[in-house]
Amino acid sequence: MHKILLISAALAGVSFAQFTQAVTPEQALARLFTQGPIKPEWFAPEVLKQVPLAQIQAVITGIAQQGGAFQKAVPAGQDFTLEFEKTLVTATLRLDAQGKITTLLFKAVKPRVKDLREAMKGYFTLPGKFSVVVMKNGQVLQQAGVTEPLAVGSTFKLAVLAALQEQIEAKKLGWDTVVTLEPQDISLPSGQLQDWYPGAHFTLETLAGLMVSQSDNTATDALIRILGREAIEKFLPAANQPLLTTRNLFALRDAANKSALELYLKGDVAAKREVLKQLDQIPAQKIQFSGTQGDLRAEWLLTPTEACTLMSKVQNLKITQINPGVVNPADWKQVSYKGGSEVGVLNLTTALLDQAGNTYCVSATWNHTQAIDDSNFIQLYMNVLGSLE
Incomplete structure (x- = not known):
């Protein structure tokens, strides 16, 4: 799962005199998004020595593509709020005496949505299958999409973490317990x-920490070996028995193991366990993974x-709070996140705590038979999150 970079650009500030400027800060911000390609004469020389003009242009273009038509720049304390058709962007801008930009910082991007119901409507434009739920204090606020379980990729690793937490609370293991990486733990990336x-x-x-924050597959498989499949399976719906390791999944995506995949899909739980015993013997370096979509019935559902x-x-x-996903942690008292993806699969699951003590969970999944547009799905998810603030 790729992280969304909310800080789009940071250009070093230099001291400047407070004199009458050729342009106002609002005008300087507006022309970045309304007057075609940005021009070098808009920037102080010190800025362009540190960041190439092309890199700045790429940031500007990305913000404009995400936000749609630029509307206006509004002062907000020492910063500015840039109002676009679809988003609100917090920006810091400083000009020198000649009106040249000495500091430019885009701090955060938020969607412009009226309410949660409006934000949820966007999901219905997605091809394939989707499902999404928004919960507050344990109760469903809104949900949409199919009711059947969908493939969620690495989000299943929350179950591994739950099983680990259980054994630590039972004093069977400790967070500081040192373990050895075994050959059978080695998987394929991510991680x-x-x-x-x-x-x-x-x-x-x-x-x-690596399993959750970086979705490290080898760390995951090591924990599955240490904890045992059965200890984790009890945290998952029955459709996930027997539990796949990440290396098992890659092996089932290898065309050389087509017969094993067929046996796995047709078999009952006992038969599937036998298939996985055979797949467990295949080292990672022997697995040929082409990156094409596999059968999503062999996944975590x-x-x-x-x-x-x-x-x-x-x-x-704290492990779930290392990587906040697409959320700006400054907007919430606590953010916990895990996502998962593979070809044709994307899930984002975020737990939030607001300053009033309300808890939220937003989980959304998209499965499709073709490559999916991650950026579109992430924007829809951010729209929902933005409606909760």
Whole structure:
């Protein structure tokens, strides 16, 4: 799952004199989005020495594409709110005596939506299957889409974390317990640990942090081995038995294992466990993963409500708060996040705590038989989140 960069550009500020300027800050911001390609003469030389004009233009273009038509710049304390057709952008701008830009910082992008109901309507434009739920204090506020469980990719790792938390609370393990990376743990990316070596030592806290914040697949499979499949399966709906490791999933996506996939899809739980025993013997370096879409019946399947239930079990762990996903943590008292994706699959699940003590969970999933537009789905999700603030 890729992170959304909310800080789009940061250009170093330099001291400037307070004299009459050739343009006002509002005019300087407006022309960035209304007068065609940006011009070098709009910037102080010190700025362009640090950041190429093309890089600045790329940021401006990205903001404009996301926001639609520019409307106006409005002072907001020491900053400005840029009003676009679809978004509101917080910006910091400083000019020198000649009206040249010395500091330009885009701090946050928020969607412009009237209310939650309006924000939810956008999901119905998606091809394929989608499901989304918005919960407040444990109760459903809004939901839409199919009711069947959909493939959620790495969001299933919340169940691994819940099982780990359970064993730590039972004093069977500790966050500081040191474990050894075994050959059978090595998986394929995402993550970093697939490049490490068997025999390396990690605390369980480190493995869990990598699993959740970076969606490290090798860290995940190591934790599954340590905890045992059955200890994790009880946190998941029956459709996820037996539990796939991430390497199992990659093996089932390998065309060389087509017969194993057919046996897996046709078999009962016992038969599937036998298939996974065979797949467990295939090392990561032998798996050929082309990046094409596989059969989504061989995946981790959850409804958004089930994803929120899992998140509720672990949302107070700091591990779930390392990577806030698409949310600006400054807007909330607490943000916990996990997402998942593969070809044709995207899930985003976020738990939020506001300053008044209200808890929210927003989980949305999209499955499609073709490559999906991540940016469109993320914008729809941000629209929903924005309606809750």
